[in-house]
Amino acid sequence: MTPAAAGGPAGRVLVTGAAGFLGAHCLPDLAARGFEVHAVSRSPREGAEAEWHRADLLDPAAARALVRDVRPSHLLHLAWETTHGAFWSSPANLDWLAASVHLVRAFAEAGGRRAVVAGTCAEYLWDDRVCDETTTPLEPATLYGASKHALHVALRGYAATAGFDLAWGRVFLLHGPGEPPGRLVPSVATAMLEARPAACSHGRQVRDLMQVEDVAAGFGALLASDVTGPVNVASGEPVTLAEVVGAIGEITGHPELLRLGAIPASPDEPARLVADVRRLRDEVGFTPRHDLREGLALTVRALREPVAR
Amino acid sequence: MTPAAAGGPAGRVLVTGAAGFLGAHCLPDLAARGFEVHAVSRSPREGAEAEWHRADLLDPAAARALVRDVRPSHLLHLAWETTHGAFWSSPANLDWLAASVHLVRAFAEAGGRRAVVAGTCAEYLWDDRVCDETTTPLEPATLYGASKHALHVALRGYAATAGFDLAWGRVFLLHGPGEPPGRLVPSVATAMLEARPAACSHGRQVRDLMQVEDVAAGFGALLASDVTGPVNVASGEPVTLAEVVGAIGEITGHPELLRLGAIPASPDEPARLVADVRRLRDEVGFTPRHDLREGLALTVRALREPVAR
Numbered sequence: 001m002t003p004a005a006a007g008g009p010a011g012r013v014l015v016t017g018a019a020g021f022l023g024a025h026c027l028p029d030l031a032a033r034g035f036e037v038h039a040v041s042r043s044p045r046e047g048a049e050a051e052w053h054r055a056d057l058l059d060p061a062a063a064r065a066l067v068r069d070v071r072p073s074h075l076l077h078l079a080w081e082t083t084h085g086a087f088w089s090s091p092a093n094l095d096w097l098a099a100s101v102h103l104v105r106a107f108a109e110a111g112g113r114r115a116v117v118a119g120t121c122a123e124y125l126w127d128d129r130v131c132d133e134t135t136t137p138l139e140p141a142t143l144y145g146a147s148k149h150a151l152h153v154a155l156r157g158y159a160a161t162a163g164f165d166l167a168w169g170r171v172f173l174l175h176g177p178g179e180p181p182g183r184l185v186p187s188v189a190t191a192m193l194e195a196r197p198a199a200c201s202h203g204r205q206v207r208d209l210m211q212v213e214d215v216a217a218g219f220g221a222l223l224a225s226d227v228t229g230p231v232n233v234a235s236g237e238p239v240t241l242a243e244v245v246g247a248i249g250e251i252t253g254h255p256e257l258l259r260l261g262a263i264p265a266s267p268d269e270p271a272r273l274v275a276d277v278r279r280l281r282d283e284v285g286f287t288p289r290h291d292l293r294e295g296l297a298l299t300v301r302a303l304r305e306p307v308a309r
Numbered sequence: 310m311t312p313a314a315a316g317g318p319a320g321r322v323l324v325t326g327a328a329g330f331l332g333a334h335c336l337p338d339l340a341a342r343g344f345e346v347h348a349v350s351r352s353p354r355e356g357a358e359a360e361w362h363r364a365d366l367l368d369p370a371a372a373r374a375l376v377r378d379v380r381p382s383h384l385l386h387l388a389w390e391t392t393h394g395a396f397w398s399s400p401a402n403l404d405w406l407a408a409s410v411h412l413v414r415a416f417a418e419a420g421g422r423r424a425v426v427a428g429t430c431a432e433y434l435w436d437d438r439v440c441d442e443t444t445t446p447l448e449p450a451t452l453y454g455a456s457k458h459a460l461h462v463a464l465r466g467y468a469a470t471a472g473f474d475l476a477w478g479r480v481f482l483l484h485g486p487g488e489p490p491g492r493l494v495p496s497v498a499t500a501m502l503e504a505r506p507a508a509c510s511h512g513r514q515v516r517d518l519m520q521v522e523d524v525a526a527g528f529g530a531l532l533a534s535d536v537t538g539p540v541n542v543a544s545g546e547p548v549t550l551a552e553v554v555g556a557i558g559e560i561t562g563h564p565e566l567l568r569l570g571a572i573p574a575s576p577d578e579p580a581r582l583v584a585d586v587r588r589l590r591d592e593v594g595f596t597p598r599h600d601l602r603e604g605l606a607l608t609v610r611a612l613r614e615p616v617a618r
Binding site: 060089091093094095099101102105109142143145146147149150151153156157158160161162 | 398400402403408410414452456460465467470
């Protein structure tokens with residue numbers, strides 16, 4: 001499965017965080033784009049679309065050994081601390097910053113040519129303006145956002161001296177099959193599917209939400225392109241959370257279970273958090289397949305009919 | 310020497326890079342300020358002003374063990390890749406970013422209260438304006454500057470969540486006893502003291518130069534203060550390199566050996582790189598003891614009469 005040289009027609013990609021929510025959806029997309037896909041996780045899965053490797057990337061020696069073994073031409077680095085709620089301020093963000101620096105250095109020193117790393121909307125100053133990659137100030141309010149932004153600053157400097165291409169895909173809100181159950185879309189949809197009331201905040205928060213298969217395809221398109229620098233991987237379509245949970249109510253057939261205003265909104269979250277997607281659309285050439293309603297319908301269907309993953 | 314609790318009246322400080330050019334000058338200053346001083350290096354020295362520890366901070370486990378052993382209330386983190394010339398683009402900058410993140414995390418988790426970390430003028434956009442901490446864009450042109458800026462971004466986010474104080478001292482140009490011989494001031498002064506011609510570039514570059522004992526005292530004052538955030542540790546006095554080497558010529562008595570314009574200037578270096586020092590002067594309350602001429606006289610005297618260090 002690992003030939004000595006080139007990999008698939010598009011190259012050989014190492015995907016970190018490959019067993020995670022987003023990573024799992026990236027593997028078939030990358031295989032379909034002609035990549036020979038190598039997936040790494042502390043808890044590898046099975047699957048024909050990738051060759052799986054077991055490694056703990058928090059150990060720099062393990063990361064180096066993996067990269068020397070696989071010798072990828074491309075890197076899609078998604079692995080990070082993602083424990084729901086806790087990730088915003090966990091000191092594990094610092095560990096992932098350090099581990100990511102070591103991983104990308106190993107990748108470049110082993111001859112890697114192009115790396116795409118997952119950034120976040122939490123890098124931007126949350127002042128309710130549309131977030132664009134060029135002019136929005138990068139003033140993260142959280143340790144998560146600060147650690148991701150710090151990684152980008154360091155890797156951008158490194159790519160310039162080490163001579164590989166770096167693109168930085170900033171993720172906004174996403175939902176879909178495999179999402180951790182405590183988050184907004186699965187928790188509301190599951191409550192409604194189980195005929196329980198779904199307690200929500202006021203719902204006036206404006207967000208940018210994309211279905212996870214579209215986010216994965218956006219990362220695939222970015223990896224396959226030659227675009228460098230930061231790129232928002234998002235829908236560009238502002239939507240209120242009330243519209244999101246309202247649509248879930250209609251799709252599940254239980255709009256009467258919705259309890260808008262039943263729980264307080266977080267005082268720290270911004271009123272608006274929406275992406276400018278001109279770089280993704282015009283430079284990468286990517287547009288999502290699913291609109292909000294179609295995407296949510298896919299997510300609800302997956303919650304109705306869970307499949308072994 | 311290491312009591313169970315408090316350290317000196319000002320606290321117990323762990324100084325990294327303590328055997329380096331700047332670090333060595335910090336130790337007596339910190340001891341004079343009432344700190345119990347613990348110095349760490351891969352190559353410890355001897356000296357009454359500090360208790361020395363041997364550790365390789367690039368090994369996170371060694372850093373953790375050291376911090377657990379010393380249990381410092383204060384941290385002055387100066388250690389970094391400093392190989393003359395090479396440090397601008399060395400991938401070792403990434404190793405020091407990762408190691409520094411681990412070190413500061415270990416410090417905070419062991420109960421540390423206040424950390425001061427060395428930043429650099431290379432974090433700023435080099436567009437010839439006076440660099441101030443609040444408004445000058447942070448757009449480093451080098452991997453060194455990018456890695457330092459990345460560290461600040463991450464640590465600022467961490468300090469906010471972990472509840473310790475962080476100040477970030479940005480160093481400009483410095484000179485003095487113990488400076489690596491290849492750098493401008495010692496190379497010109499040594500040539501003149503040995504009656505050899507001193508080849509320089511055109512010398513029109515405007516810089517901010519401070520004698521190392523003043524830089525060390527500035528860091529000591531910053532550590533002893535309760536000022537947080539970025540602070541330029543610099544003179545605030547613009548001077549051309551021609552004025553600097555001219556002064557060295559007068560001090561050594563060999564102005565005729567100066568060869569301005571004999572070698573090309575680096576095309577990458579900025580025309581002006583000067584600090585705004587209002588935070589250091591007005592908030593920290595620090596002003597340097599030596600003006601340019603006095604500082605250079607100290608440096609030349611040390612080169613004339615080298616002492617074992």
